[in-house]
Each structure stands twice: as structure tokens, then as C-alpha cells.
Amino acid sequence: MESYTSDSSDSDSATKTLDLSYLMLDSKVLDEHFESANNPENVETMLLHQNRLNHIPGSIIRFINLSTLDISNCGLNSLPDILGDCPLTCLVAKNNNLTNDNLPKSFEHIPVLRELNLSGNRLTDFPEQILELTALKYLYLGGNNINQIKKDIWKLQRLQVLSMGGNRLTEVPSTVGQLTRLNALVLCDNMLESLPGSIANLKNLKSLLLHKNRLKTLPTEIITLKCLTELSLRDNPLVVRFVSDMTHNPPSLLELAARVIKTNDIFYDEESVPRNLMNYLNTSHHCVNPKCQGVFFDNRVEHIKFVDFCGKYRLPLLQYLCSSKCIGPREGDEEVVSGALIRKVLLG
Known part of the structure; x- marks a missing residue:
């Protein structure tokens, strides 16, 4: 049932993956797999999506070099603090039952995280602890019930993708305009009636998705976005x-x-x-x-x-x-x- 795959570009480097996806494992059986795993230090990518997990076993800390973890569609109710003991750069936990109260109180123990995907959960607020992830490049929070973007979003200066579609946003803070490395901004399927003029500061923006909102006008400054190649406006009362x-x-x-x-x-x-x-x-x-x-x-x-x-x-x-x-x-x-x-x- 347990499988390892290896993909090496040369003799000195190898990326190893532990794929336990689509096996309908529960947390107890997964713990047994973790405890019996050979050479857990070699595993850098772990795929656990489509299982029946109510929690992540503590034995995951055996994988001391784990950088990518996919725990999507598992029915998870919480994320453990112990994930900070792994050097994660990518955490995908979409389509679970996560709420704001069941997230780790702090993300300061995974400072090198570059990609975080919490889409399709039960979040009602923008998780403030995300602002601690100053190395973050890709943030996906779509398909929740978030009603506002934190004004301190500007702290994520390395952010290249911000995906907030399918929430309950009524406005976009002007501080989003300080995310000058953004390539994609996804704000579709919300309740936005306007955008801040500061969006003109996003000189690297290539994709701006605004469909299914309540936009009646657009800021004239949007004309200055010379890199923009994808713009979605459908289903707005423009x-x-x-x-x-x-x-x-x-x-x-x-x-x-x-x-x-x-x-x-x-x-x-x-x-x-x-x-x-x-x-x-x-x-x-x-x-x-x-x-x-x-x-x-x-x-x-x-x-x-x-x-x-x-x-x-x-x-x-x-x-x-x-x-x-x-x-x-x-x-x-x-x-x-x-x-x-x-x-x-x-x-x-």
C-alpha cells in the first residue's frame, strides 16, 4: 500500500515522494504507516489527499525533511502545531472542515512556507497568523466565508498569487496595492462594489479576475496596468x-x-x-x-x-x-x- 517514487535530475539530488492518497485511510492506520516507514528522512513530498483523517498523527515529525504536504479532501477538523517541526515550503489543505479556531495559533514555526492553500474550508475571517509567513509566494483562500482582507496584507511582500474568490468580501483594502510582486489577483464571486485606485501600483499583475461581483465602475487607474493579459468582468452590473x-x-x-x-x-x-x-x-x-x-x-x-x-x-x-x-x-x-x-x- 505504501509507495515511494524517486525523480532525480542528477546523481547528487533526488526528490522522494510518499504517496498515500486515495486509500481511505483513517488517522490510526496512517499513524501505523508513519511509524513503520523506512528512511523517513528521505521523504520530501507527502501526498495524503482523499483519506478519512480527523487529525494528522504526531508521528509525522519523523519526516524531518518534509517540504511538501498535501492533505486535501480528508475531512480534517484541525491543523496541528507539530507541522512546524517539518521544514514545509508547501502546505495544501483545501476542501476540509477547517475553521479559524482550529488553525495553529501561529505559523512562526514554518517561516520558509512559500505556498499555502486553505481553499474550500469554513474560514470566516482572514487568518491573521498567515501574516507571519513573510516568505509566502502563493496564497489560496477561495471558497470560504471570509468577509474582509486584513489591512496588514502588505506584510506579505513576496506574494505573487492572492486567490480570494468565492468568499464574502465587500471591499478591498488599499494596502493590496503594496503587493507589488503580485502576478495574479483572484477576487471573483464576492460582493465587491468597487476597487481601490491603489491597484494601479500592481505593475507586475498579469491576471485580474473580477467576475460575479457587484462592480458598477472600475478605477481609471487600471489603465496603467500594462502587464495585464487576463481580465474577467462578466456578471457585474458595470x-x-x-x-x-x-x-x-x-x-x-x-x-x-x-x-x-x-x-x-x-x-x-x-x-x-x-x-x-x-x-x-x-x-x-x-x-x-x-x-x-x-x-x-x-x-x-x-x-x-x-x-x-x-x-x-x-x-x-x-x-x-x-x-x-x-x-x-x-x-x-x-x-x-x-x-x-x-x-x-x-x-x-
């Missing part, structure tokens, strides 16, 4: 209908008068107008339509512009205009696209 179909409230008389002053460059100073009007006039915003010289104050028109992104995607980005007249289709203007193209954007 565009419900064109802004031209919306009902716009007319501006107040105060705003109309202020717009005339600003657009006609009429001189005013503290002696000619009251201070409160001076302050109001100084809050004007320029219309983003390059063909319009208008301004607005309180009354603005929300407009969705489709931006060509690296020649591969059409991204809907929110802009503010002074008037609904700035939205009408104009010859040669690529901002207006067909409903069919919108659906292609949303479906990724």
Missing part, C-alpha cells in the same frame, strides 16, 4: 443602460448663474460678491468632454466611457459631465458602443 436613458435633474438657478460666470470668464472678487458665493464659485469642476468648455458644481451627469485597454478590452469607466448634451453620439466618437459590445465586455 453597465445597466446608457446614461442617455437616465433622467437628469435640472441645475439650480444658483448653479446656472455660477456656470455663466465661470464659462464666460467674468471677473469677480471679494468686494463684488459675498464670501459664501466666492467659496461656491471656487468649487467648480471642468467637464471632461474635450469638446466642451463647460463647468459644473453640484449638478453633474454621470457618463460611462468605454476605453480601449491595450487593444484587447473595452473597459467602462465612470466620468462626470456638465450636461446630458455632452453624451449624444458624435461622428467618429468611439465612446458610444453597441449593446452587443457591452455584453461582450461584461462576459469577459
Whole structure:
């Protein structure tokens, strides 16, 4: 029942694997295997997935050079602290019954861990002890019930993959933007309504999965992600209908008068107008339509512009205009696209 495999690239190095997967072993029988194993110091990879384990036997510490451990789909209710006695670099414990209370209180005893997979468990909070794993490169926490990402996520400076899909996230902390080595960020199937502008700092990001959220807009800064080659946006209410179909409230008389002053460059100073009007006039915003010289104050028109992104995607980005007249289709203007193209954007 017990098998070893060896794969060596030269005579001086060999990687040995103990494969006990798919044998439906319980913890007692597994303990017997561990106790009777010959040369446990030679084992670097252990595959235990698809067994019936309620706990990991303490005899696992006999494998003093164990670097990779896969204990997925075993029905585990807890992870023992003794795993810290093995020099683990990869721990895969997905699809078990692990809760936050049943994780090791600290991961400081496995400081060289580079990959941690706790997907498909029963976690409700981002495990704070993970932040101790400063060597971590790959973190998979998808398919849990986690409602927020710790703001101290920035401590994982070597992180290349952060997978948080299938949770209950409602926001992404701006500190995610400090994970500048990230290649992949998986946030699909959550409840996100927006993303922080700091995502533009992820200069190495290649894959950004955002499907099945509640996103209505994207930060304009996303355009600066030049390495991005995979972007998934389907099943988001990014565009419900064109802004031209919306009902716009007319501006107040105060705003109309202020717009005339600003657009006609009429001189005013503290002696000619009251201070409160001076302050109001100084809050004007320029219309983003390059063909319009208008301004607005309180009354603005929300407009969705489709931006060509690296020649591969059409991204809907929110802009503010002074008037609904700035939205009408104009010859040669690529901002207006067909409903069919919108659906292609949303479906990724």
C-alpha cells in the first residue's frame, strides 16, 4: 500500500515522494504507516489527499525533511502545531472542515512556507497568523466565508498569487496595492462594489479576475496596468443602460448663474460678491468632454466611457459631465458602443 517514487535530475539530488492518497485511510492506520516507514528522512513530498483523517498523527515529525504536504479532501477538523517541526515550503489543505479556531495559533514555526492553500474550508475571517509567513509566494483562500482582507496584507511582500474568490468580501483594502510582486489577483464571486485606485501600483499583475461581483465602475487607474493579459468582468452590473436613458435633474438657478460666470470668464472678487458665493464659485469642476468648455458644481451627469485597454478590452469607466448634451453620439466618437459590445465586455 505504501509507495515511494524517486525523480532525480542528477546523481547528487533526488526528490522522494510518499504517496498515500486515495486509500481511505483513517488517522490510526496512517499513524501505523508513519511509524513503520523506512528512511523517513528521505521523504520530501507527502501526498495524503482523499483519506478519512480527523487529525494528522504526531508521528509525522519523523519526516524531518518534509517540504511538501498535501492533505486535501480528508475531512480534517484541525491543523496541528507539530507541522512546524517539518521544514514545509508547501502546505495544501483545501476542501476540509477547517475553521479559524482550529488553525495553529501561529505559523512562526514554518517561516520558509512559500505556498499555502486553505481553499474550500469554513474560514470566516482572514487568518491573521498567515501574516507571519513573510516568505509566502502563493496564497489560496477561495471558497470560504471570509468577509474582509486584513489591512496588514502588505506584510506579505513576496506574494505573487492572492486567490480570494468565492468568499464574502465587500471591499478591498488599499494596502493590496503594496503587493507589488503580485502576478495574479483572484477576487471573483464576492460582493465587491468597487476597487481601490491603489491597484494601479500592481505593475507586475498579469491576471485580474473580477467576475460575479457587484462592480458598477472600475478605477481609471487600471489603465496603467500594462502587464495585464487576463481580465474577467462578466456578471457585474458595470453597465445597466446608457446614461442617455437616465433622467437628469435640472441645475439650480444658483448653479446656472455660477456656470455663466465661470464659462464666460467674468471677473469677480471679494468686494463684488459675498464670501459664501466666492467659496461656491471656487468649487467648480471642468467637464471632461474635450469638446466642451463647460463647468459644473453640484449638478453633474454621470457618463460611462468605454476605453480601449491595450487593444484587447473595452473597459467602462465612470466620468462626470456638465450636461446630458455632452453624451449624444458624435461622428467618429468611439465612446458610444453597441449593446452587443457591452455584453461582450461584461462576459469577459
